[in-house]
Amino acid sequence: MHTKAQKLKVPTPQPWPIPFFAHRGGAANRKKENTLAAFEKALETGSPGIELDVHLYKGNLKVTHYMRIAIRKGTPVLEEVLDLIEKKCMELNRNRPIINIDLKSKGTGEHAASIIRKYVTKKKWKYTDFIVTAFTKRNNARKRVGLNELKKIRKINKKIPIGIIGIRNKLEPHLKYMHEIKACSLHTKWKKNKFTSGFVNNAHSYGITVYPWNVNTIEQIKDAFSKGADGVITGYISVAKKVCSTKNN
Helix, strand or coil: CHHHHHHHHCCCCCCCCCCCEEHHHHHCCCCCCCHHHHHHHHCCCCCCCEEEEEEEEEEEEEECCHHHEEEEEECCHHHHHHHHHHHHHHHHCCCCCCEEEEEECEEEEEEEHHHHHHHHCCCCCCCHHHHEEEEECCCCCCHHHHHCCCHHHHHHHCCCCCCEECCCCCHHHHHHHHHCCCCCEEEEEECCCCCCEEEEHHHHHHCCEECCCCCCCCCHHHHHHCCCCCCEEEHHHHHHHHHHHHHCC
């Protein structure tokens, strides 16, 4: 581990990185994102990672980016999605993708930790099949809801990989929180001419992996990789696969 990482006490990166996560299941269509159909398609197209959002509603982690959808009947719960992934991977004879669970509201941390532990202890998943992320910025109530939920996870279980989501392509504002919760990954918003190799190299010197999101075109994905990104978070699986296949040849 790098000297900076030792000083910060940030864990070494996950035993992967992977080239991309399918953002909200890889459904660029807002009406289809975070749905069972989107996740099934992501599995069929060979996505190495799947990102999804969760809200806590009536004791269940509902898979959606919006609370107004969480309250709707028929919105899948996290266990439904994980069971679908397990079943589909067995049918396709493929390894499970890495599941990025993005916490969106208060109370999600404890529930996510419990579900992950259940799938590890009872269904033979691995902790490294998951990474849990959340924003650390303040919400309207001036509370860092996402950070507090990640703190709960770290207190409950030290084995669950944790990442921080940011919107600024600067490492320093995040280091305090990454140290506090032992985060190993930074998922930051890609911005043209703002996402730089200097930023990525600085993160790598601390042992932190970097995954930019909002990366959806060939040009954007190529730019992210040219700056040293470990992978990208994209709503366009086919585009990401095309870039990655070219990159590896």
